[in-house]
Amino acid sequence: MLEIKNLHAKIADTETEIIRGLNLTVKAGEVAAIMGPNGSGKSTLSYILSGREDYEVTDGDILYNGESILELDPAERAAKGIFLAFQYPVEIPGVATMQFLKVAMNEQRKARGEDELTTPDFMRRVKDAAGKLQIDPAMLKRPLNVGFSGGEKKRAEILQMALLEPKLCVLDETDSGLDIDALKIVADGVNALRSPDRATIVITHYQRLLDYIVPDTVHVLYKGQVIKSGDKTLAHELEANGYADVIGAAA
Amino acid sequence: MNVHAPITLTVAEQALLNAFDAAAGELPGDAAVISARDRLLHAVRVEGLPTRRVEAWHYTDLRALLRSVPAADPAASAKVVAPLVEGAHVLSILDGKASTKGAPKGVSVASYGAALTAGTSAADLAERGADDAIGRLNGAFVKDGLAITVGSDADLSSPIEIQVAQSRGQSHVRLPVTVEEGVTATLIERHISTDDAPSLVTAVTDLTVGKGADVTYVIVQQQGETDSHLGQIRFTIGQEAKLTLFVINAGGKLVRQEIHGVVTGEGSNLTLRAVNLMGGETHTDVTFTMGHDVPNTTSTEIIRNVLFDRARGVFQGQIRVAPDAQKTDAKMACNTLLLSDDADLSAKPELEIFADDVQCGHGATVADIDPTQFYYLQARGIPAPKARALLIKAFVAEIVEELDDEPLVEALESVIEAWLDKHSI
Numbered sequence: 001m002l003e004i005k006n007l008h009a010k011i012a013d014t015e016t017e018i019i020r021g022l023n024l025t026v027k028a029g030e031v032a033a034i035m036g037p038n039g040s041g042k043s044t045l046s047y048i049l050s051g052r053e054d055y056e057v058t059d060g061d062i063l064y065n066g067e068s069i070l071e072l073d074p075a076e077r078a079a080k081g082i083f084l085a086f087q088y089p090v091e092i093p094g095v096a097t098m099q100f101l102k103v104a105m106n107e108q109r110k111a112r113g114e115d116e117l118t119t120p121d122f123m124r125r126v127k128d129a130a131g132k133l134q135i136d137p138a139m140l141k142r143p144l145n146v147g148f149s150g151g152e153k154k155r156a157e158i159l160q161m162a163l164l165e166p167k168l169c170v171l172d173e174t175d176s177g178l179d180i181d182a183l184k185i186v187a188d189g190v191n192a193l194r195s196p197d198r199a200t201i202v203i204t205h206y207q208r209l210l211d212y213i214v215p216d217t218v219h220v221l222y223k224g225q226v227i228k229s230g231d232k233t234l235a236h237e238l239e240a241n242g243y244a245d246v247i248g249a250a251a
Numbered sequence: 252m253n254v255h256a257p258i259t260l261t262v263a264e265q266a267l268l269n270a271f272d273a274a275a276g277e278l279p280g281d282a283a284v285i286s287a288r289d290r291l292l293h294a295v296r297v298e299g300l301p302t303r304r305v306e307a308w309h310y311t312d313l314r315a316l317l318r319s320v321p322a323a324d325p326a327a328s329a330k331v332v333a334p335l336v337e338g339a340h341v342l343s344i345l346d347g348k349a350s351t352k353g354a355p356k357g358v359s360v361a362s363y364g365a366a367l368t369a370g371t372s373a374a375d376l377a378e379r380g381a382d383d384a385i386g387r388l389n390g391a392f393v394k395d396g397l398a399i400t401v402g403s404d405a406d407l408s409s410p411i412e413i414q415v416a417q418s419r420g421q422s423h424v425r426l427p428v429t430v431e432e433g434v435t436a437t438l439i440e441r442h443i444s445t446d447d448a449p450s451l452v453t454a455v456t457d458l459t460v461g462k463g464a465d466v467t468y469v470i471v472q473q474q475g476e477t478d479s480h481l482g483q484i485r486f487t488i489g490q491e492a493k494l495t496l497f498v499i500n501a502g503g504k505l506v507r508q509e510i511h512g513v514v515t516g517e518g519s520n521l522t523l524r525a526v527n528l529m530g531g532e533t534h535t536d537v538t539f540t541m542g543h544d545v546p547n548t549t550s551t552e553i554i555r556n557v558l559f560d561r562a563r564g565v566f567q568g569q570i571r572v573a574p575d576a577q578k579t580d581a582k583m584a585c586n587t588l589l590l591s592d593d594a595d596l597s598a599k600p601e602l603e604i605f606a607d608d609v610q611c612g613h614g615a616t617v618a619d620i621d622p623t624q625f626y627y628l629q630a631r632g633i634p635a636p637k638a639r640a641l642l643i644k645a646f647v648a649e650i651v652e653e654l655d656d657e658p659l660v661e662a663l664e665s666v667i668e669a670w671l672d673k674h675s676i
Contacts, residue, residue, distance in 0.1 A: 050630045053622075078632035090627035094645025094652070100631075110631035143649070160631065211387065 002026040002049075002168055006222075007060035009048050017058070018044045020224035026168075026217075027083045029196040033210055034088055034237060036221035037243050042203045043087060045221070046172040049201075050084040053078045056157035064168065064182045067169045079111035081167030085157040085174050092144040095114035097156065101126060129162040133189050134175035158189040168192065169200045187212030220246050258299045266320035270421065271391060274323065278394055281370030291391040293376060300384060306381040310565040310597045311536040316505050317479060321449045324420035329445045331414060335471065335662040339412040340437065342397055345634060347422030349395045357405030363396030363425045366421060375427065376459065385395060385509055389423050389453040396425035401436045410437035410467075410659065417478070419448035425455050428468075432461040432489075437659065438468050442482070444475035444502070451479045458486040460494045462516060467495045467654070469670040474503040476531065483509040488548075490516025497654065498525040500535050501670040509538040514541075514548040521550040526647045526667065529562035529594070530674040536565035542580040543572045543609075555647045558594035559674050568613070569601040574580045576606050583613040588646050590619065644671060 002025065009019040018041045026032045048055050049062065051074035061068050066162050069077055092100070105125075108115040116127070130137060133155050145153050154174055161169055171190065175183055190200065190213050202213055210218075210232065218234040219226045220243070227250035228234065238246065260268070271292050278288060300317060301308035325406045327346035334341050354360040366372040376390035381524060397413060415424060430436050452474065458465045472478045480503045488494050498508055512521060521541065529535045541550055558566050564587070572579045585598045600613040622644050628638035644667060651663045 052630075073635065074626060074629035075632050075634045075638070078630055083632055086627070088631075090623050092624050092627070092642070092645060094647070094649035095641055100641075101626075103637070104628075104631040104633055107634060107637060111632065111634075143645075164632065203452055 001028045001065060002201075005061050005063070007048070008058045009044065010058055012054050014055045018055075019048065021060070021097055022221075022225055024219060024226055025201045026200055026201060030217060031194065031200045031202060031213060031215045033157070033215035033218045034201060034221055035205070035218060035235065035238060038205075040221045041224040042221055044170055046084050046203055048160060048171055050074055058199055075107070076111070077165075078164070081168050083161050083164055083166030085154075085161055085169065085171045087173040087176060088143045089148075089153040089157050091146045093146050095144050097140045097142060097144045098126065100138075101160065101163060104160070110165060125160050125163060130190065131158055133159050135159055147215050151179065151182035154178055154182065154186055155189070158186050162189060162193060167198055169198065170203070171200065172203045173205065174202070174206055175206065179246065181200045183209065184212060207235045210235045222247055222250065230245040252305065258297070260299065261317075262417070263317040263320045264295065264299050266313075266322065267388070268292070269495050270320065270322055274392070274394075278392070279364050279367040281368070281373070283370055283373035284367050284376065287373050287376040288391045289374065291387045291394070291633070294387055295391070301382060301448060303391070303612060304381050307538065307567075310542075310567070310599070311433040311507055311534065311642040313384055313507070316534055319449070320451050321420050324448070327418045327420050329416035331416065332443065332445070334412040334414070335439060335441060335666065336410050336412070336658045338409045340409060341414055342399070344395065344397065344415045344422075344424050346418055346420065347394055347424060348551040349397045351397065351422070354399075355406050355409075355411070358400045358411065359400045359402065359442075360484060363397040363398050363427065364394055367393070369470070375425065379485070379511065385453060385481045385507065386455060388481065389425065389483070392421075392423035393425050393455070395425060396427075398427045398437075399429070401428075401430045401434050401438075403431050403434055404411060405434060407434075407436050407437065410439055412441055415440070415442045415452065415454060416445050417442070417450045417452050417474070419450050420443045421451040423453045424663045425457075427457045428463055429459040430464045430466045433463045434461065435465040436467070436667040437656065438466070439471060440469065441471045441473070442480060443473045444478050447475060447477065449477040449479075450474070451481075453481045454456060454483070456484040458484060458494075460486065460488045460492045462489040463491045464489065465493045467656070467659075469497045469659070469663070470499070470508065471663070472500045472502055472506060472508065473666065474506070476502075478503050479505040481507050483511070486512045488512070488516060488519040488521060490515045491518040493520045493522075495522040495654070496524070497663070498523075498537065499666060500527045500529070500537070501666055503533065503535065505534050507538065510537070510539040512541045514543055514550070516544060517545050517547045518546050523550070523552040524650045525554045526650065527554070527556045527564055528647070528667065528670045528674070529557065529560070529564050529654060530559035532561045534563045534565075536567075538565070538567040538571045541571065541581070543570070543576045543581060545573075546575060546577045546579070548576065549580040552580070553650050555650055556585070556587040556596055557590065557643055559590050560598060561591070561593045563594070566596070567599045567601075569603065570611060570613075571603045572606050572609050572611065574605040577608040579606060579609040579611065581611045583611075586614040586619040586646075587615075588620065589617050590643070593663065640671060644668065
């Protein structure tokens with residue numbers, strides 16, 4: 001589903017290269033965990049996948065279902081099914097969460113040539129999905145992410161993911177700032193979306209989240225490259241021994 | 252002796268003097284009113300309209316900006332339109348002529364033209380000061396208006412909309428509005444244009460908020476692209492009373508809305524919110540002065556400006572705290588979304604504080620759309636133009652939604668949406 005080939009990327013208005021020859025393949029149905037120390041390029045990779053303008057790809061390619069997405073803007077990528085759950089969801093005063101959900105769902109549908117949702121259909125979908133994530137309906141009337149607690153913001157991200165039904169989900173540090181109960185709710189939400197035609201990339205510092213979202217593959221990112229790949233046991237090794245051994249072995 | 256050389260009148264100034272001569276016979280008033288009018292117009296004849304050398308008009312050089320003044324037009328044909336809020340009680344002033352019909356129970360409405368004729372209103376015509384060009388022009392020319400008193404037995408389940416509709420030509424109206432002790436009321440003063448011909452409207456509102464009253468007063472200015480609008484509201488807020496004043500400017504070629512308030516009763520509160528939507532080659536000025544004259548009063552002011560194209564915007568805000576007005580709490584903010592390199596906004600906040608135990612602050616920001624918010628919306632599949640439109644609307648909707656009145660919020664949002672739809676980028 002996703003094939004990243006020899007990717008090099010830098011911050012657009014500087015010369016600082018952050019991704020330096022990254023290779024990664026994620027198949028449909030797979031949950032891939034990307035781990036790595038601070039500053040290894042994990043969040044940058046998530047932004048580049050979503051098409052954020054602040055980053056510039058200088059070499060290599062990203063193929064999604066066999067086609068390069070480098071020329072697509074973020075909205076086009078989203079409509080094709082790429083979803084990024086943000087590490088720091090953005091507060092948007094003046095836009096009610098419900099209104100935002102409706103616009104996002106309908107714009108994606110329009111882009112795919114589908115009919116817009118009727119209001120009752122939309123309401124039903126939101127109510128179902130919010131219930132599963134234990135989201136208080138009152139929260140959805142508030143401006144998007146404004147005044148939400150850390151846990152509410154992360155749940156709101158997973159709610160958007162559930163409603164938008166993406167094909168490639170990228171979760172950037174979704175566990176940060178969550179207590180154990182909230183973590184379980186979020187993980188359940190993610191697991192509910194696991195399916196043979198959907199791939200998930202879980203970016204995390206810690207092994208903890210991977211106890212709840214069990215990955216098929218684990219990749220260690222360091223200095224903008226994948227330096228080691230393995231199965232879920234690799235995450236346990238990292239937890240026990242830290243990154244030093246893996247980094248040392250790769251050097 | 253100080254002799255001024257006579258000024259050379261501009262086209263607009265000459266047109267004003269001509270209009271006065273043409274209308275002199277039909278302007279209502281007793282001897283006191285007539286002499287007040289003559290005095291006000293004389294000042295225009297001698298000094299001309301204010302220029303940037305007059306401090307209060309420094310950013311709005313009225314003499315240069317008011318290029319022409321349309322003469323009164325007998326073909327004027329404004330008609331009442333549907334109110335902004337469904338079910339509102341509509342009081343109308345069509346092409347300057349007021350109707351006293353339509354008042355709900357408990358609200359008394361009288362013709363201001365009749366008050367002028369009866370000679371009971373000469374004192375109202377006095378200008379606020381030498382720089383009060385709006386008061387001056389309005390006082391010289393005012394022909395009609397509505398004197399509204401909202402009494403304690405008023406049935407105000409729906410708001411009152413004072414609809415000032417102008418088709419063409421010029422009108423000068425007065426609105427003395429009194430809300431009596433303890434009354435909760437919502438009034439909407441709405442200025443609309445009903446055809447494309449140029450017009451000049453001046454409107455002066457005198458609002459008195461009685462002790463313990465809770466008033467929401469909304470000024471919605473939706474004049475046409477060739478219209479000049481000079482508005483002024485003067486208000487006093489009594490003891491333990493609350494005024495929410497909401498101003499939306501969504502039209503006009505040359506607009507100045509002045510807001511001059513005094514809190515006269517302890518424990519009173521002013522909430523001022525203004526949304527100024529500006530596009531094309533227009534000039535929109537909101538000038539605000541506020542006097543906290545007694546102790547223990549609060550005010551917050553939030554001004555949100557959106558500018559497209561080559562629009563010019565001005566906000567002047569002055570808060571004065573009198574020496575014995577201790578415990579005053581006043582906060583003023585002017586936030587601007589500048590969406591064009593050719594647009595321009597001047598903000599001049601001023602605090603004059605003579606008491607020592609007060610909390611006063613002001614802030615001004617000017618920004619483009621927040622790139623992180625813009626990216627976030629796009630990352631959810633919302634295309635760039637739509638994401639931009641959502642964020643622009645959100646920037647102003649944030650303060651509209653503070654109004655705790657759902658039909659009113661929806662009505663004001665629809666005014667904003669209609670304007671933004673015509674000015675998308």
